[in-house]
Structure formats: structure tokens, C-alpha cells
Amino acid sequence: MKKEKNLLKVAFMGIAALAFLALGFTMGQKANEITPQKIQGAAEILGLEFTPAETDSMVGRLKTQLSNLGELRETSLENSVSPSLIFNPLPKGFTPNQEQKPIDWGLEDNVVLPDREADIAYMPVHDLAVLIKNQKLSSERLTQIYLDRIKTYSDTLQCLITLMEDSALEKAREMDAEIASGKYRGPLHGIPYGIKDLLTVEGTKTTWGAMPYKDQVLEGTSTVVKKLDEAGGVLVGKFTLGALAMGDVWYGGVTKNPWNLEQGSSGSSAGSASAVSAGLVPYAIGTETLGSIVSPSTRNGVTGLRPTYGRVSKAGAMALSWSMDKIGPISRSALDNAIVLSVINGADPEDPSTIPAAFNYSADEDVKSLKIGYFKPFFERRNTPNDQAVLDLLRDQGIELEPVSLDNKIDATPIIMMLMAEGAASFDELTRLGWDDQLVAQHKNAWPNLFRAARFISAVDYVNMSRQRRLLIEEVHAIMKNYDVIVTPTFGDPQLQITNLTGHPALCLPNGFNDEGSPTSITLLSNIFDEGKLIMLGELIQNNSDWQAKRPPMFNQ
Numbered sequence: 001m002k003k004e005k006n007l008l009k010v011a012f013m014g015i016a017a018l019a020f021l022a023l024g025f026t027m028g029q030k031a032n033e034i035t036p037q038k039i040q041g042a043a044e045i046l047g048l049e050f051t052p053a054e055t056d057s058m059v060g061r062l063k064t065q066l067s068n069l070g071e072l073r074e075t076s077l078e079n080s081v082s083p084s085l086i087f088n089p090l091p092k093g094f095t096p097n098q099e100q101k102p103i104d105w106g107l108e109d110n111v112v113l114p115d116r117e118a119d120i121a122y123m124p125v126h127d128l129a130v131l132i133k134n135q136k137l138s139s140e141r142l143t144q145i146y147l148d149r150i151k152t153y154s155d156t157l158q159c160l161i162t163l164m165e166d167s168a169l170e171k172a173r174e175m176d177a178e179i180a181s182g183k184y185r186g187p188l189h190g191i192p193y194g195i196k197d198l199l200t201v202e203g204t205k206t207t208w209g210a211m212p213y214k215d216q217v218l219e220g221t222s223t224v225v226k227k228l229d230e231a232g233g234v235l236v237g238k239f240t241l242g243a244l245a246m247g248d249v250w251y252g253g254v255t256k257n258p259w260n261l262e263q264g265s266s267g268s269s270a271g272s273a274s275a276v277s278a279g280l281v282p283y284a285i286g287t288e289t290l291g292s293i294v295s296p297s298t299r300n301g302v303t304g305l306r307p308t309y310g311r312v313s314k315a316g317a318m319a320l321s322w323s324m325d326k327i328g329p330i331s332r333s334a335l336d337n338a339i340v341l342s343v344i345n346g347a348d349p350e351d352p353s354t355i356p357a358a359f360n361y362s363a364d365e366d367v368k369s370l371k372i373g374y375f376k377p378f379f380e381r382r383n384t385p386n387d388q389a390v391l392d393l394l395r396d397q398g399i400e401l402e403p404v405s406l407d408n409k410i411d412a413t414p415i416i417m418m419l420m421a422e423g424a425a426s427f428d429e430l431t432r433l434g435w436d437d438q439l440v441a442q443h444k445n446a447w448p449n450l451f452r453a454a455r456f457i458s459a460v461d462y463v464n465m466s467r468q469r470r471l472l473i474e475e476v477h478a479i480m481k482n483y484d485v486i487v488t489p490t491f492g493d494p495q496l497q498i499t500n501l502t503g504h505p506a507l508c509l510p511n512g513f514n515d516e517g518s519p520t521s522i523t524l525l526s527n528i529f530d531e532g533k534l535i536m537l538g539e540l541i542q543n544n545s546d547w548q549a550k551r552p553p554m555f556n557q
Contacts, residue, residue, distance in 0.1 A: 034062050045456055079319050079426055080218075086353050087323030089309045089503030089528055091477035096357035096529040103342060105187060105335065106363025113137055117145050118557055121279040125336040128282060129187035135179060139172040139190030143234050146192045150237055150280045153555060156261070157278060158253040159271035161197045162204055162238040168192065171234045178232075187339050189232030194284040196272050197238040198245060198318035199327075201225055208318050209250035209268075210243040211438040212430065222316025223351065224285060224327055224344045231343040239271025239284060244427065245292060245320045249441045257299050258552035259518060266299035268292040272330050273300040278555040283331035283340055287317065289324045290419060290500050294523065297330055297508045298490055301519030303538070303548055304330045305337035308528045309503030310355035312341075313348030321422040322353070323466075324500055332548055334507060334538030341531060357529040367536045368398055370484035376403035378493040386512040387489050390522045393544060394487070394537075404486055406479060410472040412497045415465045417457055423447070424454035431455070469501055476502045480527040485537045490523040499525060507534040510547040519550075 036055040039062065043050055050058075090096075111130040114120050120142070123131075131137035147165050154160035175190035199222040200206050207214045225235065240255045242248050248255045248270035255270035257263045258278040265274040269286030273296035276284050286293045288306045297304030305328045312327045319325060329340035338361055347356040372394065379387055394401060427447070430436050436448035443449070476498060480486065488495050490508060499506060504525055511522040522541075524534045542548050 034059055034066065046458060073428075073432070076429065080316075082319065082322050082352070083425075087309070087503075088353075088355075089473060090355070091474055091528075094477065094528070096355060097360070098356060098358055099360075100358040101360045101362075103360065104362040104364060105339065107187065110134075111136075117148075118279065121145055121149055121282075122332070122551055122556070123282065124333045125191055125282045125331060125339055126187065126333065128191055129189070129339075132175075132179065132190045133184060133187075139175040139179075139192075139234060140169060142190065143168050143172040143192045143236060146236055146281055149278075150275070153278055153280060154237075154275075157256045157258060157265075157271075157274050157280075159240050159255050159265070159274040159278075159280070160237055161207055161209075161240055161250075161252075161271070164201075164204070164235055164237055168234050168236045171229075175232050175234065185230075185232035186343075188228065188343055190234060191232070191283075192234040192236045192281055193228065193340075194237045194239045194272060194275055194281045195225060195235065196241050196269050196284070196286050198241055198287065199225055199238075199285065200316040201235070201238070204238065206238075206318070207251070208244055209241040211251040211440065212435040214251050220316055223313040223348050225316070227344050227346075228285075228340075233343075236281060237275075239275050241272075242267035242270055243439050243441060244423075244447050245287065245289060245318065246447055247441065248296070251440060257518075258555050259301060261554075263299070263518070266296040269296050269304075269330060273297055273302055273304070276300070276302045276330050276332060277552060279551065283329050283336055285327060285340075285344075286330045287325060287327050288500070289321050289326070290416065291496055293326075293328055293330060294490060294496060294506060294508045294521075298510075298519065298521035301510045301513075301548075301550060301552075302330055303333055303337060303510065303542075304328065304508040305334075305341060305531065305534070306500075306506045306508070307341060307345070307531060308355075308357070308505045310353055311346075311357060311359075311505075311529065311531075312344050313346070313351040313354050315348055315350035319426050321419045321426070323422060324419055326503075334509065334535050334542055337507070338531070338535040355529075359531060361532040361535055365536060367540045370399075370533060370537060371402070371482070372399050372485050372487065372537065373402045373404035373483040374487040375406055375489075375493070375495065377405055378489050378495065382489045382492045384489070384520070386514070386520045387522060390487065390511050390541065393541060397540060397544060399540075401487070402483070404479065404483065406476075406493075406495060406498070408472060408475050408494075408498065410468050410475060412472060412494055412501055415469050415472065415501055416497060417454070418462060418465050418469070418501075420450055420454040421457045421462050424451040424457075427451055472498065473502045476504065477527070480504065480525070484526065484530070484533045486525045487537075488523050488525060490521045495523070495525070502528075504528055505531045505534060507531075507538050509538055509541060510550070511545075512547055513550075
């Protein structure tokens with residue numbers, strides 16, 4: 001047993017110590033400078049203890065392993081190269097529905113065109129779609145309205161990286177010509193939109209919001225943008241993101257919250273949420289790894305949809321965490337997000353993590369037939385009037401709410417280190433070559449320090465975190481499978497961490513304002529690949545409230 005124990009310890013330490021000793025390699029030290037004293041230092045950092053004889057025995061093996069690392073690093077890996085290990089969020093025995101049915105959005109037959117351009121700009125996608133289809137509003141005029149607003153307000157908000165005026169107007173005219181000839185592509189036909197600037201578009205720079213990449217031009221166009229283009233979408237701009245998908249600080253400043261210009265937009269989909277909130281676009285594409293759709297949607301008072309992991313292709317998107325990154329829409333209504341998701345949804349051979357699954361929605365379905373739960377302990381601990389107002393609204397609409405607890409044996413917090421390890425791998429050269437010094441944010445919780453610290457997460461621990469994550473998936477599925485939707489406070493409890501790790505979808509809705517006048521939100525959760533049910537309940541809430549209709553006063557002109 002002693003021998004087996006020592007072998008396990010040596011194997012563990014052989015990998016773990018490399019993380020510690022690799023820093024010396026980066027700084028120019030040679031493999032033969034590895035000493036028992038350095039190994040003991042690495043062991044202390046990792047909470048391990050070895051005898052002098054054990055550390056002495058490891059010196060030769062670690063020299064070989066560090067030499068191997070040197071060879072590996074001679075191959076430069078582009079951010080677009082994904083690992084051969086693919087995360088799968090499906091619980092045991094679960095298969096997504098593959099039967100795609102015709103979608104009935106239940107759109108109005110006749111929508112009145114407002115006189116004021118600001119009122120047009122703030123219309124939801126589903127109303128703009130009717131106006132364009134009925135030729136009461138041209139795509140060219142609508143696009144020009146948004147382009148003018150972007151040019152007027154984007155500097156104030158610090159939300160824009162690239163304006164795509166010429167190509168947008170050209171596409172808008174093409175969409176108008178198609179409608180005139182009787183061709184209609186669907187409800188996104190001729191509708192302008194924006195994207196977070198971590199999605200590639202051929203011929204444009206893709207900055208990732210970070211100084212080292214501010215002039216970067218990548219080949220190709222992301223799958224999401226291709227699908228929106230095929231659906232008739234008009235791309236008007238690429239919006240800011242917090243550097244490398246964290247926060248709202250980018251190389252050009254801090255993206256602002258239209259409700260309070262003294263406050264950042266939150267992130268990392270900072271520009272997308274800010275632009276939608278200020279009426280610069282009717283919808284924009286964001287991404288989420290650990291709150292990057294939910295948090296800015298809350299801060300800016302808009303509606304964000306984080307789809308199930310694997311539903312939307314990440315091909316052509318910056319990778320931060322291959323096992324946690326998700327792409328989804330930010331708009332002014334649950335229905336708008338559903339329309340966008342129906343287009344960007346689908347398996348993609350360019351992204352091996354995508355999972356085939358139908359997305360079904362019908363306005364004729366009875367929302368009151370859904371089984372709805374709510375995380376009662378979370379509501380009791382937060383006890384905010386705005387959260388309670390949502391529960392009251394649902395009960396007033398005849399919805400029976402069942403109390404649910406999210407009592408997990410597996411603690412999600414330590415598993416978040418998987419994100420740190422994957423992020424450090426995604427930006428390996430940024431750390432090793434010292435480019436991280438160019439990032440604006442340099443505090444202890446900013447990427448430069450987090451990436452450096454993540455070098456000390458051992459491969460053994462990473463694998464064991466993944467194994468615990470599998471147990472967490474099964475625990476959450478055991479709860480979620482009993483309900484169609486579960487209502488939860490957006491923040492203040494571990495659900496945001498947990499559901500990002502498990503890959504569950506979330507719909508984040510405005511539900512009023514706090515005492516300081518800042519928007520707040522509520523979140524709806526469903527089982528994986530059940531986004532249609534989120535939309536049904538979100539529609540009920542938004543059709544019986546006006547929280548999502550509020551506009552930042554400074555931009556309502």
C-alpha cells in the first residue's frame with residue numbers, strides 16, 4: 001500500500017509541480033535547475049507533503065517533463081483550436097428532442113408605425129418584423145435610424161468598436177428588393193442587429209476587447225453571423241466586451257450603463273446590452289461563460305437568453321472556456337430572443353461541442369399547463385419586493401408555484417477553477433510572452449493575475465473537477481426534470497454558478513428598479529434544451545407587466 005500510495009503521489013506531483021516549475025522555464029531557466037527545494041515549494045502551494053527521498057526521486061522525471069513542455073510550446077496554438085476532449089452536458093439517459101415542428105410566433109397581423117424615430121427604434125423585433133413584411137417600413141430606413149443613433153450615442157456609451165455602415169445599408173437595400181419581389185426570409189428579414197466583438201466577420205477586425213488584439217483581423221465569419229445573414233439580418237456593428245470576456249473594461253475605456261452613465265454596463269457582453277438598452281439596435285448577440293449575458297442584461301434593463309450549452313455553435317467565436325462558453329441573444333423581449341434563437345440554433349460540424357436538438361415554440365400552447373417551481377429558500381434569503389412582485393404576478397395569472405430547494409451535495413464553487421484553467425490555456429502565450437501587461441485591468445481579480453495563478457491548477461485536479469461536475473449535472477437534472485420552469489432570483493445564491501457549469505438554459509427578465517433607480521431582474525430556468533418553455537413563461541410575465549418597456553430617459557429621443 002505504501003508503494004502504491006507513493007506512486008500515486010509521484011504521478012500527481014509530477015503533473016502538479018510542472019505548473020509551478022513551468023514559470024521558471026518561461027523566465028529562461030533550464031530544466032537541469034530543478035531541485036528538491038523547488039519541488040518542496042511547489043508541494044506546499046498545492047497542499048502536498050513529500051519526504052526528502054520522494055522529492056529527490058522526482059528531479060529526473062520532472063526535468064524530462066519540463067523538457068517535453070518546452071517542445072510542446074514550440075507549436076503555437078491559435079485560440080480557435082479546441083481540445084480533443086469535448087464537454088457534454090447531457091445527463092445519463094437523456095436525449096434531446098429531435099422533432100422540429102413548424103413554429104408559430106403568433107405575430108400581430110397589423111402593427112402601427114410610430115411617428116417618432118425613437119419610438120421605432122425601441123420597437124421589439126416581433127413588431128418590426130410585421131412592419132417590414134407588410135412594407136410599412138423599409139429595412140433601409142430602419143437601418144439608417146439605428147446607424148444614426150449609433151453615431152449619436154455610441155461615444156457617450158463607449159459601446160462600439162466597429163461601425164459597419166456601408167455593408168449594412170447595402171444588405172438592407174437587398175432585403176427591401178427581395179420583399180418587393182415577393183421573397184421573405186422570415187421575421188429577421190431586414191432587421192438590424194449587432195454582435196459582441198469576439199465573433200469573426202470576414203474583412204473586419206475582431207479585437208476581443210483587449211489591447212494586444214485591438215488590430216487583429218481573423219479569417220472567416222462565425223457560424224452565428226452566417227446564420228443571421230442567411231435569415232436576412234442586417235449587421236450594423238460590432239460592440240464592446242470586457243477584455244477577453246470579463247467585465248466592462250476594454251482597451252478603449254469602460255462601457256456605460258444607459259440608465260446611469262456613472263456606472264459601467266457590467267459584462268462581459270457590455271456593449272451588446274448597453275446598445276440594446278439605449279435603442280441602438282433591437283437585438284444583439286452576447287456570450288456567457290459565468291454570467292456574461294445575465295449580468296449586463298440585469299444592469300441595462302434588457303432581456304437576455306443564455307441557451308443550453310451545445311445548442312448554438314461557437315465556431316468563429318473567441319474561446320475563453322471551451323466547456324462553459326455559450327452564445328445567445330440580448331433583446332427587449334422574451335419572444336424576440338426566441339426568434340433569434342430559432343435561427344442560430346443547431347448542430348454545426350465546425351463545432352464538435354454542438355448537440356442536435358429541436359427548438360419548438362407555438363403561441364397557441366397553454367402556458368398554464370406548465371409545471372412551475374420556484375427556489376423558495378433563495379427568495380426568502382433575498383426577500384426583495386421586485387422578486388416577490390414576479391411571484392405575485394404569476395399567482396395572479398393562475399399559475400400554481402411549487403416550492404423547490406437546490407440542495408446540492410456537490411459544491412460548485414471549487415469547480416469554477418475549470419474555467420480558470422481553460423482560460424489560462426486559451427491565452428497561454430499571453431501569459432508566457434508577457435503580453436498580459438498590455439491589458440488595462442491589472443488588479444488581483446483581473447485576467448493577468450487569474451491566468452498566472454491558474455498555471456498552478458494541476459491536471460489531476462482539473463480531471464477530478466470534471467468528474468465532480470458530472471455528479472453536479474446529475475444532481476441538478478434530478479431536480480429540473482420534475483418541472484417545466486423554475487423561477488429564481490438572478491443573484492445572491494449559487495444557481496448562476498451551478499447552471500453555467502451544468503449547461504442549463506436561463507432567461508433573464510427585467511422586473512423593476514432598485515432604490516437607486518437601477519434595473520433589476522428575475523431569472524427563469526428550465527431543463528436542458530427546453531428554452532421554448534422559458535419563452536412561454538417569459539411571455540406571460542412580459543405581456544402582463546411593463547418592466548421591459550421602460551427606456552433610459554437620456555436615450556428616449
